[in-house]
Every structure is written in structure tokens, then in C-alpha cells.
Amino acid sequence: KAGVTQTPRYLIKTRGQQVTLSCSPISGHRSVSWYQQTPGQGLQFLFEYFSETQRNKGNFPGRFSGRQFSNSRSEMNVSTLELGDSALYLCASSLAFPNYEQYFGPGTRLTVT
Amino acid sequence: AQTVTQSQPEMSVQEAETVTLSCTYDTSESDYYLFWYKQPPSRQMILVIRQEAYKQQNATENRFSVNFQKAAKSFSLKISDSQLGDAAMYFCAYRSNTGNQFYFGTGTSLTVIP
Numbered sequence: 001k002a003g004v005t006q007t008p009r010y011l012i013k014t015r016g017q018q019v020t021l022s023c024s025p026i027s028g029h030r031s032v033s034w035y036q037q038t039p040g041q042g043l044q045f046l047f048e049y050f051s052e053t054q055r056n057k058g059n060f061p062g063r064f065s066g067r068q069f070s071n072s073r074s075e076m077n078v079s080t081l082e083l084g085d086s087a088l089y090l091c092a093s094s095l096a097f098p099n100y101e102q103y104f105g106p107g108t109r110l111t112v113t
Numbered sequence: 114a115q116t117v118t119q120s121q122p123e124m125s126v127q128e129a130e131t132v133t134l135s136c137t138y139d140t141s142e143s144d145y146y147l148f149w150y151k152q153p154p155s156r157q158m159i160l161v162i163r164q165e166a167y168k169q170q171n172a173t174e175n176r177f178s179v180n181f182q183k184a185a186k187s188f189s190l191k192i193s194d195s196q197l198g199d200a201a202m203y204f205c206a207y208r209s210n211t212g213n214q215f216y217f218g219t220g221t222s223l224t225v226i227p
Contacts (some may be wrong), residue, residue, distance in 0.1 A: 026125040033215070034212075035217075041219075042204075042217060042218065042219040042220055043204065043216075045214055045215065045216070045219075048214065058214075072153070079147045088156065090158065092158070092215075101160055101163060102160070102215060104150075104157065104158035104159075104162070105146075105157075106156055106157050107156050107157075
């Protein structure tokens, strides 16, 4: 089975711009979660989608949004980028109940200048 | 909200030796899952081991084993016969049986010395 894929792998944007990141889960996985990873804060949960519905949301401003499509692929959007948004954005998929294991993608490295 | 604490930002171990990484968590729930993930320098996060809170027996996966102390809310990872490929950042994670969110610790960077 193919693993979780994320595109693009690297991205450089300037302040004020917006960005869209994409995640394709493992085939058959219906839950997709997004995390922001920074050296100082570790992994912070952004949100989780299941069957096109957002089930959980972390403590991030409204500039961070996401969606999930009927094929379980998910996108994450960040508007009005700030320097502090520079991070590795990780996507993880799982089968959801009763399987609680998450499988991670390689991440998208976003640099905001 | 649940919190996961990894008090060792960095650890090192001699090749072929044993090392233990610590993790504590705070929760009022009785049923939950605990995980250790490994993130090598290539950045792909990999599941190392999983423990169900209702199971008293500690989980084991080859050279990796855990010491799960439910009353103490402690979940340490023991790596035996350490190999160079074990060098990575290790994250402890918690997930409740009712929620869908994972809570991660801040990670422990493990160096393996040849």
C-alpha cells in the first residue's frame, strides 16, 4: 500500500500571501489530521477531518483552515501568512475507530519570508 | 486537555547498549492509548509501539519495549541493543478512547554513539 503523501514538499512564501497544502491518505483511511511542527513548540494539532467533516480543531487562529474531499484527500490553507507560520506541516491518516494508529506523511516544509 | 511531558530533550547511548526514554501524561480518563513515534532526520514519522491502557502487559516490538505504569501515569520506552539507525527524535503520544485527537510530547532527541 502506498503511504501518506504530501505536496509540495517545500514551499517558500512571503508575508501576507496564502498557501494551500495537500495530503493524500493511505487508501481506505478516512481520517486525516494535520499538525504544525516547530522546534520550540513540538507537534501541535491543527484539525482532523473524517468523511469530509471537521471533527476536531486545535487552538489555531481562523487563518488556518482545511477541508476534506469525498476521496479522503485533504487540503490545508493558511491565509495572510506570518513569519511565525514557518514550520513543518505534517499530515497523518488513520482508519479511525477502532484503529487508533496514525500514519504520517513526510511533511511540507513552509518557509515564510 | 490532556498533557504529555517528555522531560529529556536529549539523550545519548552507546551502540549496542540499552537506553530508556521517559514520558509522563496527565489525564482523568481510564481508557486510552499511548504511542511512541520515531522521527529520523529524513522527517518521516514512524510508529514504534502502541499500548492500550486496559492491558496490564507491557507492549514489546523486537528491541523496543515499554514500561507502562498506569497509576503513576508513566510510559517509558526502552531500546535494547541500540543501533545507529535508532538515532532520531522520539515522541510520546496520547489518545483517549473517546476523542479523536492525539496529544504529543515535545520529543527526545536520541543520539547513538558508535
